[in-house]
Amino acid sequence: QVQLQESGPGLVKPSQTLSLTCTVSGGSISSGSYYWSWIRQPAGKGLEWIGRIYTSGSTNYNPSLKSRVTISVDTSKNQFSLKLSSVTAADTAVYYCAREERAPGATRFDYWGQGTLVTVSS
Amino acid sequence: QSVLTQPPSVSGAPGQRVTISCTGSSSNIGAGYDVHWYQQLPGTAPKLLIYGNSNRPSGVPDRFSGSKSGTSASLAITGLQAEDEADYYCQSYDSSLSAHVVFGGGTKLTVL
Numbered sequence: 468q469v470q471l472q473e474s475g476p477g478l479v480k481p482s483q484t485l486s487l488t489c490t491v492s493g494g495s496i497s498s499g500s501y502y503w504s505w506i507r508q509p510a511g512k513g514l515e516w517i518g519r520i521y522t523s524g525s526t527n528y529n530p531s532l533k534s535r536v537t538i539s540v541d542t543s544k545n546q547f548s549l550k551l552s553s554v555t556a557a558d559t560a561v562y563y564c565a566r567e568e569r570a571p572g573a574t575r576f577d578y579w580g581q582g583t584l585v586t587v588s589s
Numbered sequence: 590q591s592v593l594t595q596p597p598s599v600s601g602a603p604g605q606r607v608t609i610s611c612t613g614s615s616s617n618i619g620a621g622y623d624v625h626w627y628q629q630l631p632g633t634a635p636k637l638l639i640y641g642n643s644n645r646p647s648g649v650p651d652r653f654s655g656s657k658s659g660t661s662a663s664l665a666i667t668g669l670q671a672e673d674e675a676d677y678y679c680q681s682y683d684s685s686l687s688a689h690v691v692f693g694g695g696t697k698l699t700v701l
Contacts, residue, residue, distance in 0.1 A: 563634055572641060577646070581633075
């Protein structure tokens with residue numbers, strides 16, 4: 468059974484960089500069948516896709532966040548990471564990592580981490 | 590403003606049938622891209638409920654079903670149960686955006 472677990476600081480100061488890591492267990496992050504994504508959800512609001520990485524290191528980002536986002540992968544540790552720079556209070560949210568299954572019609576998220584709350588505040 | 594439009598809320602009594610719509614456009618659902626549905630119980634991560642418009646992952650009761658027609662998709666829940674009270678999200682792909690992944694705004698299902 469694949470499991471994903473987010474880790475990182477729960478509190479980040481405005482203008483600083485938010486950094487999170489997702490550790491994957493029960494499966495290899497190097498599998499070619501999947502992307503590895505980050506999704507966030509502000510309190511009481513909907514889901515927002517942040518971006519994804521493939522095992523090769525290629526990335527896609529949500530255009531609304533692209534200038535501030537970097538996603539990287541460490542296959543030796545079976546982990547992938549998110550960095551979001553110049554954060555503001557609007558970046559306060561629960562951040563999820565998820566496995567994204569590559570599919571012909573539209574990719575889908577079949578496994579999710581439990582989520583981690585990141586608060587941006589001084 | 591979400592690319593995929595869902596009603597903010599729906600409700601139904603136990604045992605009843607409810608449907609949740611997901612309306613898109615010619616660049617996403619109408620272009621033939623699949624729609625997936627997620628269930629998010631309070632305080633938990635979303636869970637894949639329906640994939641590829643109408644397929645259920647292993648373990649999802651057959652009370653849940655999905656369909657797609659034109660630029661819209663629907664999630665139907667029959668035999669409503671108290672534990673179905675949750676937020677439901679649709680998701681697809683949009684060819685006009687570089688975002689690749691688009692979600693609906695979510696629908697809160699209340700079991701009366």
